[in-house]
Amino acid sequence: MNGSDIDGLTLTGSKRSLLTVSSIMALVLLIALVGCTSDEDPTATPSSSSNGSGSQVASGVSAIAAERGLTEADIEAAVKTYVPSGGRDEYIQFASGGHSGQMLVIGLPSMRLLKVVGVYTPEPWQGWAVGDASSTSHILDDGNLDDGTDLSWGDTHHPALSETAGDYDGEWAFINEKANGRIAVIDLRDFETKQIIKNPLSMSNHGATMVTPDTEWVIEGGQFPAPLDGSYAAIEDYEEKYRGVLTMWKFDRSTGRINYDESFAIETPPYWQDLCDAGKLTSAGLIFCGSFNSEMATGGIEDGNPPLEAGISQADMDYLHIFDIKKMTDAVAAGKTDLINGFPVISLETAATEGILHFAPEPKSPHGADVTPDGEFVVVSGKLDPHVTVYSVPKIKAAIAAGATEHDVFGVGILDFDTVVEVQVEVGLGPLHTQFDNQGYAYTSLFLDSAVARWTLGGSFSDLHSEPDWELITKTPVHYNIGHLATAEGDTVSPDGKYLVAMNKWSIDRFNVVGPLLPQNFQLLDISEGGETMPVIYDSPIGVGEPHYAQIIKADKLNAWEVYPEVGWNPETMSLDPRAVAPGEEGVTRDGNxxxxxxxxxxxxxxxxxVRVKVGDHxxxxxxxxxxxxxxxxxxxxxxxxINLSLEPGEHQTIEFDVTDEGVFTFYCTEFCSALHLEMAGFFLVAPN
Amino acid sequence: MLRINELKEKAFGPRIPREIVFRDRFRFILPTLLMLIAAVVLFISTFFPYWRMEMDAPQYPRGLEMTVFVNRVEGDVQEVDTLNHYIGMRPLSEAGELERSLAVIAIGSLVLLIVSAIFIHNPCALLLTWPVLLYPAIFLADLWYWMQNFGMNLDESAPLSSIIEPFVPPLIGEGKIAQFTTYASWESGFWMSMSASVLIALGIFFHRRAYKPLLDEAKAVQQSSSGDQ
Structure with a gap:
């Protein structure tokens, strides 16, 4: 088949719709032109050369549309997402870079990739942790394993933006690394990673990172249970010796760092704890985490046991974990902690007896516990149940106050399912993750249906929409196998609506084939209209790792620096570096070696x-x-x-290394800085000793 | 005693008789006021920019700008210096160093000259205000001197010396240097100094009109008294 065949087919098939398209475009352009004429800036009038009536311009557009086989909906989507040259995006999406170990920064609605922030993997462009000599390498090395093993990759899952009063404040970002149980802190003034912490108790994490409404705590839920001290225990002793863990990292805004010494952890049963969400407004002070494997299955397919995937999915219910932050910190203050690997841990027994932890049954194999913007409800999606289950926080609080009548084998109180559940809404197959908008709707990703479901909330949201409460309104197919979704500021106390990004795991036939490893597909949905209208308006291939989760912030909340505030700035300390070199102070000095x-x-x-040195010099x-x-x-x-450094305007860096080989090494500038960039070089001359 | 009064009169011009002051106050207040305002305006001008150059180029969508005050240059000086080194121009900080260091003292002196002119009621007042009258022109001449000094004396070993011919950017209006379009403009401080000059010129005019009759009168008295002797 050749190109003209395709064109021919499209033309005959869409003649009628072309007429509609051209008339709509004529209208759109007429409106655009009217808009331009009221604009005083002459440069903002782009079509001065065409100098024609709206219909002439529109006929040009429709010709292009015809040639490219674009439908009316395509053109509408293009107009919604196109950001003209030099224009800025309205929202910024912070997405995990999956097992690239990095964090992606993407503009919405254009879906243009703005930056890949180096976090758990060395990143040459930013000079991030490239080589042992680099001054940023130690930040990455701080997350190394106890035996010093260098970790040169990461599996980032869930970024979290810092919040003030439950709303994004645009100051910090946190992101977890699942494979080795690490947490990173990124400063949004310069979009650079400032701290990486290795969890002392847990090899892996998944329920991370989530923050409390004022970012006092960064929550890290483990996933795969194991002995917390890192020792060996036979798999047969799973129930007795394997444990899960929830770590509460204390974040200090003044230093911009997690304060390790004020942080602590809570031992949990060896159910596989999953994603968490911090309560907000009326539910502030509570943390909700889903879990799966209440069966405590340990696999052993080779021994004739059911495989993990089946063993874990036997029971109809798993446990929604409900933690009370006040009771935790009281226990820590009262010294009711044990030191494991030098880190304070509230034992499972203390957690159960002090009422720090309660369970509410939740439909099997859930992924995500998401608190509504008003803090009144928690939405749980059981992957293997076609419903979302909505828990009422007041009912949970009442049930906790009344006392649990049932307990699990570890003595943790189990609240009665019917007492704490508000409603169950049937949304479709494979519900995974829910976020919210400003029109009283919730959006749930449906992995098996490969769709996004829009459904109505009740309670205080009832007045925002015209449909009945707690009802599925519409589903939009996405391509394909959606995992998480994110709406604009959709997990804050005041979601913006407007846009939803479906983070699809598979892309199959959506893009040009680039070999058997396919990019993931971030699909942008326009959710501004409400009701049954919720079109996909952009497909964006993500050609790094497997991005999981994202948060979307209004761009004007970010106050990133254009250049460092002073010449000689140290980005790690975020202050003037005492070693900064002023003009005239340059030189090479020797003191012995x-x-x-x-x-x-x-x-x-x-x-x-x-720069002249000798072999053996430091x-x-x-x-x-x-x-x-x-x-x-x-x-x-x-x-x-x-060695490759990125020295941004004003930046200072110090590198240190031993010289082992003689030779002539030409150092040079790796950023095309000027017309004489290629001439920006020098000689590192290593003479034999 | 009489001798001192005579000397005083010679240096400062005739004093105004009380009866004339009461009868014709405005005649004497006007030049004083004009010159006082000129002095104040001139003094204030030191806090305002005198000259500004804006530079536009494709890779500077926000443009670059330099603002010249009597005692300093503000704006994107570092960036302009960075660019200038390619064509072998000396750093801007080396231009007019003496002038900038003396500017505030010099303008203070001009202000003092104006104030003293107010108290001098003879043609010497005009002599004292000449420097003030000429000051804006002196400023421009100095600015031009440095621009041509810098623009015409480019280091021939600079990387881009083969591309850029020596040049003098215009003192006002549009110019073109490599990919840069420059726009030079006279700024508020300069206009203040111009206004001061105009006010001084008017002041001197009314000053003469106020005191000339007294001077003539005094001269006549002197002549007649010398004739008596």
Missing amino acids: NVTVKSTLIRSHFTPER VTWDLTNLETAFDATHGFALPGQN
Whole structure:
């Protein structure tokens, strides 16, 4: 089949719709032109050369539409998502980079990738943790295993933006790493990772990261139970010796770091704890985490046991974990903790007897416990149950106050299902994750149906929509196998609605084939209209890792720096570096075998340009980018030493390494900084000892 | 005693007789007021920019700008210097160093000259205000001197010296240097100094009109008294 065949088919098949399309486009352009004429900025009038009536322009558009086989809906979607050259996106999506170990920053509605923030994997462009000499490498190394094993990848799952009073404040981002149980802190002034912490108790995590409404705590739920001290225990001793864990990391805004010493953990039963959500407004102070494997299955397919996937899915109910933060911190303050690996842990027994932890039964194999914007309800999606189950927080509180009558084998109180559930809404097959909008709707991803369900909320949301409460309104097919979804500010106290991103695991036939490993597909849905209208308006291939979860913030809430505030800035301490090099201070000094190089960078030269050392020297090299201009970044690549730095305007970095091999190594700038960028180089001359 | 009065009169011009002050107050207040305002305006101008250059180029969507005050240059000086080094121009901080260091003292002196002119009721007043009258022109001349000094003396070993010919950017209006379009404009401080000049010119005019009759009178008295002797 060749191209003209396709064109021919499309033309005959869509002649009538073309007429409609062209008339609609004529209208759209007429409106656009009227809009432009009222604009005083002459540069904002793009079609001055066409100088024709609306219909002439529209006929041009319809010709293009005809040629490309675009429908009316396609054109509408294009107009909704197109951001003109130089325009800015209205929302910014922070998405996990999956097992790329990074965090993706994407603009909405254009879905353009703005940045891949280096987190758990060295990232050369940002010079992030490239080589042992780099001053950022130790931040990544802080998350290494106890035996010092370098971790050079990560499985990022759930980013969380910092909140003030339950609303995103645009200051910090946190992201977990599932494979090795790590948490990272990213400063949204410079979009750089500032801290990585390895969980001392848990090899893995999944229910992370979530923050409390004022970001006092960053919540990390483990997933795969194991002995918490890292020791060996036979799998047959699973119930006795394997444990889950919920870690409460204390975040300190003034230092921009998690305070390890004020953090603690809670031992949980060896059910596989899953995603958590912090309560807000009326439910503030509570944490809700789903779990699966209340069966405590341990697999053993090779021994004739049911495989894990079947064993874990036997029981009709798993347990929604309900934690009380006040009771936790009281227990910690009262010293009711044990030290495991030097980290304070509230034992499961204490958690049960002090009422820190309660269970509510939840439909099997849930993924996600999501608190509604008013804090009144918790929505749980059981992957293997076609319903979302909506729990009432006041009912949960009343049931806890009344006392649990049943307990699990570990003594944790189980609340009565019918007493705490408000309603169950049948939404479709494979419900996974729910977020909310500003029109009283909830949106649930349906993995098996490969769709997004819109359904109505009750309670305080009842007045926001015209349909009956707790009812499925519509489903939009997505492509394919949706995992998480995210609506604009959809898990805050005041969601914006407007956009929803479906994070689809498979893309199958949606994009050009690029070999058997396919990109995931972020699909943008327009949810602004309400009712049954909820079209997909953009497909965005994500060609790194498998992104899981994302949060979407209004772009104007972010206050990222354009350049560092002062020349000589240390991005790690976020202050002026005492080692910063001022113009005139450059040079090479030697003290025995220790050589100190003080360098400045400015377009288009390094000072000094000749650095002479000898084999066996230990080099400490200070580099300050003197630039203050927007976008005037310099790189510093030193071949032979595995070094590449990104020195952004004003940035200072110090690198340290031992010189082992003689030779001539030309260092150079890796950012195309100027017309004389290729000339920006110097010689690192290593003479034999 | 008489001798001192005479000397005083010689230096400062005739004093105004009380009866004339009461009869014709406005005649003497007007020049004083004009010159006082000129002094104040001139003084205030040191806090305002005198000259500004805006530079537009494709890779600077926000443009670059330099604002010249009598004692300093503000704006994107570092960036302009960074760019200028490619064409071998010296850093802007080396231009007019002496002028900038003396500017505030110099303008203070001009203000003092104006104030003293108010108290001098003879043609010397005009002499004292000449520097103030000429000051805006002196400023422009100095600015031009440095621009041509810098623009015409480019380091021939600079990376882009083969591309950029020596040049002098215009003192006002549009110019073009490589990919940059420059827009130079006279700013509020400069206009204030111009206004001060105009006010001084008017002040001197009314000053003369106020005191000339007294001077003539005094001269006549002197002549007649010398004739008596």
